[in-house]
Structure formats: C-alpha cells, structure tokens
Amino acid sequence: MSYLDNILFAILLILGGGYFAQNVKKLIRNIKLGHDVDRSDNPSERWKNMAMIALGQSKMVRRPVAGILHIFVYIGFVIINIEVLEIVIDGLFGTHRAFSFMGGFYDFLIGSFEILALLVLVAVITFWTRRNIIKLKRFIHNDLTGWPKSDANYILYFEVVLMSLFLLMNAADLHLQTIGAPGYESAGAFPVSQFIAPIFNGTSESLVHLIEKSAWWVHICGILVFLNYLYYSKHLHILLAFPNTYFANLKPQGQFDNLESVTNEVKLMMDPNADPFAAPAPDADATPAKFGASDVQDLNWVQLLNAYTCTECGRCTSSCPANQTGKKLSPRKIMMDTRDRLEEVGKNIDANKGVFVPDNKSLLNDYITPEELWACTSCNACVEECPVNISPLSIIMDMRRYLVMEQSAAPTELNNMMTNIENNGAPWQYNQMDRLNWKDEA
Template sequence: MASQIIFIAMTLAAIALFSYNLKKVIRNIRLGKATDRTDQPQKRVMTMIKVAFGQTKMFFRPVPALLHFAVYAGFVIINIEVLEIMIDGIFGTHRIFSGLGGLYNGLIGSFEILALLVWLACIIFLVRRNILKLQRFSGVEMTKWPRSDANYILITEVLLMTAFLTMNAADAKLQALGAGHYTNAGAFPISQYLQGLLPDSEGILTAIERGCWWFHIIGIFAFLNYLPYSKHFHIIFAFPNTYFSNLEPKGEFTNMKSVTNEVKAMLDPSFTPEDTEPGKFGAKDVNDLTWVNLMNAYTCTECGRCTSVCPANITGKLLSPRKIMMDTRDRMEEVGKNIDKTGNGFDDGKSLLDTYITREEIWACTSCNACTEACPINIDPLAIITDLRRYAVMEESQSPASINGMLGNIENNGAPWKYSPADRFNWAKES
C-alpha cells in the first residue's frame, strides 16, 4: 500500500508539473498575432497523417530516417507497456494484462524487439553526433546546451530501454524460480540473453526487478517534464504543427486589410471600407509574428536539415534557418519570463530583430524556400525572415543599397531595372 501511495503521488505531481509548464508554453505561443489556419480541414488532416505520423519527409535521408522511425515506433508502441505499469502501480497488481494469454506474450516479445531497436538507434545517433561529428550538427547556434540536450535524451532512452530489458530478464527468472507474485506470462526473445548475467537469489532478483521498474517509470515522468525545456517538444507539437501548416505558396506576402481598404477606395470611389485597426508592417519582435510562427519555433528539432540545404549558408553567409527558429524560441522564452516577473507591458529594450537576429542574416536569405521544403515537420523559417524584412523596409526604411535601388526602380519604372518602360523591348529590335 505504501508503494501505491508513493506511485499515485508521484504520478499526480508529474502530471501537475507538466500541465503547469505546458500552460506557460501555450501562453508564450499566444503572444503571437492571430491567423486563420482552419481552412481545408481534410487536406490538413492528410498533411498531418503523411508528414507527422508517416514521417515521409524524413526519408529524403534514408539511413537516419530508418533509425528515427525505430525510435518513433518504439516510443509509441512501448507506451502500451507503460499503460500496464501505470495500472500495476496504482492498484498494486503485477502484469495486469497477462490474462490476454498468447496475445500478451506476443506483445511483450514485440516490445522487447522494439526496445532493442531503440537502444541500437540511440547508440548510433550518439556516435553520429559525438564521434563522427556530422557537419549539420554544428554551427554557431549549436552551443553547449543544444548539443548536451540531444545527448541527454539519447542517453536517457538508452538507460530506459536497458532498464526495461533488465526488468523483464529478472521477471522471467523469478517466474522460473516460482517466486510469489510473479505469474508466468510474457515472451522474452531479447532479455533471455541477459538472464545469465543475473544472480540466482530470489531476494536480489526481486530488488533488481523492482528497481528497474521504478527507474523506468520515474525516468518516463522525468522525461515528460524535461520536454518543455528541450527541443524534443516536437514529440508533442509535430502533430498540430503539421496540421496548421501553410497551404498557400511559401514566401507569399499577406495583405494588411487596412492597406487593402485604402487601395480599393482609391480604385473605386464607391467602395465602402471595412472597419479595421491600423497595424504595422512586418515584425520586429515575437509578438509581431503569428502564433503559428511561434509554435514552429517550439517544434524545431534542431536537426539542421534546413541549414544544410540553405544556399546562403553553404556559400559561407551568416544565415542559418535553424538559428532563426532557435533565436525566435529563445526570445519568446525571454518575453515569457519577463511576463512572469513583471506582468504584461514590460519593455526590456530588446527585440527579436537586432538583439537576436541580425540584419545581415535576414538579407542573406534568397527566399528560395529550400529550408521549408527540407524540414521534416513543415516548419517555415522563411515566413519569419520575410516579416523581419518587411518591418525593416516598410517601417524603418532600412534596407541594403541594392534593395533600395531595386525598390526605387520598381516605383519609377515599373520594373527592377534602371531603364524606361518604353525601352523594355529594345533587345528584340533587329540590329
């Protein structure tokens, strides 16, 4: 009974703490401006199924895709075992689902195979990051914390899978010894090879089995509450993020209603403008972006696929789309902490543009959309970059000389080139 009380208290505390942190994250996302992403619901559901559940965009790189799919499948399916652990912990039972007979044996056997695949995949990922040191895992934005964050999760997964298999090995051995409370149930295709490493003492085996059981569930609770501080929040946000993907042409500017009203009124004197609040062009800080942009930032996995295909980054320019997303998340977290301390309306003198993201970065972007196409969960760094540019040009009249020249030519000549529209077809004249 004491262990049940401890387990229930720990479960409630873990859920309460996660809910508290999740509420803060949602509050931070709501700092963004409203935007409607409820159109074409059927297409949105299919996008989520294909990209988030099916992970189709991962398979442009087959090797990491297969490894990631093993971890993903293991994470999802082994949660059935976690459900059993939860019920056992609350009611003081042991292997509550064992009454399923042959089906239960098949499930436990498949869980063990998946656990081994997860274990191997995480080891390979650790080797790729820390020994092979793949280039896309490096960059100015990949400071000590982002690198450590990835390693912490991979090491945790290795330890959890090791505990799971060791628990099953001890359990199977206790079953063979006829120990009380350990009913004969389950198939152990992987953990059977670990049984020879364990002692024959019933007392020690029970301690090992219980110790691994507690380690496994405590590890899961700790992992759950680590997510809000980690890039691994994509485990949760990947699904809404893909559902609310931008279905319009990427990089397309959205029109401001207040400006559209003015243009329509100029063209048609009989036009009756809609009641709209005047807004500002583009974005300087996170509260000027949309809530979808901010959710994108929380969903970023920091995998570096966007940066690895960015032509600006490849040619040595300062821009890294991954850094754009990480900077947006960091600034959003900073604004959220300011709200917690001082309430709404506090101005810390900082902004996303200039404090976090430099002008050189946003103007290095070619707007080619390669980053958005490469992202495995449909994150759109280009949308943030174009809004920061729009603010610089339309609100501050600050842009590179080459851009100013182009804008002047468009205004005066109707084209980016510095010659009269009347001379536009001179090239076609016979010499």
C-alpha cells in the same frame, strides 16, 4: 507492492503530471502571444498532412539512414507507452503485469516491446556516433553549440537508460517467474531479456526481487523526469509535430501573404473613380499598428508553434544555398532564436504577474541580425526539407517587411529598385520616355 508503495507512487504520479500540466499551460500561453491567423480551411488536407508527415514520417525517410533509425525510436516511443500504462496500473493498485489476462496477445505485446527496445538502443547508439564521433557537418555547425548540443546528447542518454532498465526489469522478472517466486506468475514473452536473465543464476531470490523492483521504480521515475524535461528540450517536437503539421500553411510555396490594408491602399490608388477622401467602409480592415515583425509578439501563433516544434536537426540549414555559400544565415538558428526570445518574454510575464514589461530587447537585432535576414534567397529549400513542415522563411519575410516598411532599412540595391519602380515604373534607372529607345538601335 505494499500500500505505502502505492501511495508513494500516486504522489509521484500527481507531482510529475501536475508539473507537466503547468508547463503545458505555460507553453500554450506563450504560443498565444502571437497574433491570430486562420488555419481552419481544408480540414481533410490538414488531416492528411498530419497522418503522412507527423504519423507516417514521410519526409524523414528522404534521408534513409536517419529516417529509418528515427522510425525505430518513434514507433518504440509510441508503442511502449502501452507498457507505461500497465506500469501505472500496477503502481496504483499493487498488481503485477495487470494486462497478463490477455494471454497470447500479451505475450506478443511484451515480445514486441522488447524487440523495439533493442532497435531503439541500436538507433540511439548510431545517432550518438553520428553526432559525437563521425561529427556530421550539420551537427557541428556553429549555431549548434552550448545547450542545444548538450540537449541532443542528454536525450540520447535518457533513452539508453530507459530502454536498458526496461530490459533489465524484464530479465529479473523472467528469472523470478522461472524459479516460481511468489507473485510472479508466468506471463509475457521475452525474446531479448531471456539472454540477459542468466546473469541472475545463482543469485538469491531476494536480491533479484530487489533489482527488479529498483529497475521498475527508476524506470517509471525516469519516464516522469523525461516527460517534464521535454518542455526545456528540442524534443518537444514529440508532442507538437502533430498540431504543427495540421496547422501548416497549405498555400503554394512562394505565395506571399499580402497585408490587406496595403492591398486596399493600392487598389484605391489604381482606381480612377475612387474618392481618396472618402471615409473607409465600416468593415474595412484597420491599418495594423506595425507592419511586419520586430519581436515575437508581432508573429502569428503558428510561427511561434513552429519555433517550439523545431527539432534542431539542421536539415534546413544543410539545404540552404545562402548558408552553403558562406553567408551568415542559418534557418535552424532563426527558429532557435525565435524560441529563445519567446521563452525570455514568457519568463518576463511570469516575473511580472502576467504582464509583459518592456525589456529594451527584441527578436530583431538582439537575436537575429538584418545581415541574416537579407542573406535569404527566399527559395523555400528550408521549408521543403523540414520533416515537420516548419517555415523559417515566413519569419524571415515578416522581419524583412518590418525593416522595409517601418524602418526603410532595406539594402541600397533594393531601395534603388523600389525608387525606380516608383518613379519610372520599372526596376531600371531609365526614364519612361526612353524605355523603347532600344528598338532604334536594332
């Protein structure tokens, strides 16, 4: 590789890495638009969650076919990054197979990479078939159309091309090693590409060299494109699954997160010795500017992290009892809508030099309807099924809270129940004096 090639590679690496860093900065900025929440408790349990769920894929394998195939792709992605490191070193310094000094261990590494590349190809082709030929129900749901549907296929095509280029590059390299071409000393084991290499028999050395270098360049450029495509794709979970599982809620499922200001008010009402006109303590929590959430800025940062981490796999929606009975609710759509609105807000901030200018739109009504929110049974099936511990339910409950406490827009049945509790001390429309009348009928 000439010095000109080294310089060109360095420029591409700087441009690709710089654009990725810019997108990461924007991603962090958007997530921080959410209000603060403390998730620093019980670090040992959080590390365990991250190790078991994000790294160990423990929730993925509950559906064995998809889970095992995903593990192939996941391990391939992680381990083949070692090969990418070697490519970067070769590109910057003009070396060829910089890690070949490892000897037998290097042979093991390259052989493992090739087997994993083949398994990734098998997994990706199977995933494509499940989506586009078999058409599993959760992949053809009406909330997965347009860009989300295309995005899933684009990623599969990306992976096929990258793995194929890797094997083609190795096959050409093996052929050049075999014929003793200058600069191609024997290095590496090629359990898969050795079956591809014979296609180069009878081909001129210069042409094979051109193919090997072309595959090398397209492969590394494809990796840089893929890296920067992640920000716009559901496959951002490749990076965010780890912090998402670490910062997930450790409280028992179903435990409601009460507002401190409301709790204090109720305690004041129930304390017969309290002075309702007394000034609040200096350290008392101030009443929030808004109860619940109507837009993404009202959610907490972990919920916004959840939205970016969503894989759009549809396990939540396929397990949702409301969705199964024909209701409009789709937990997957809740997360996709939250992410879309967050992106819209982020673009608004970018266009207005770091300041959000009200656009007369909100997450509630413009993206998510009250009908969807009230269809939820709060059963936690979506939370339990999510392979990376996302909680659509927390967003649903915060938006319900806004409807009830800010707009008094609960369904009639719920309003009647709350009125009865306020007036009668029970959900039923009976006077408190009449609540024991049933015993006289016994």
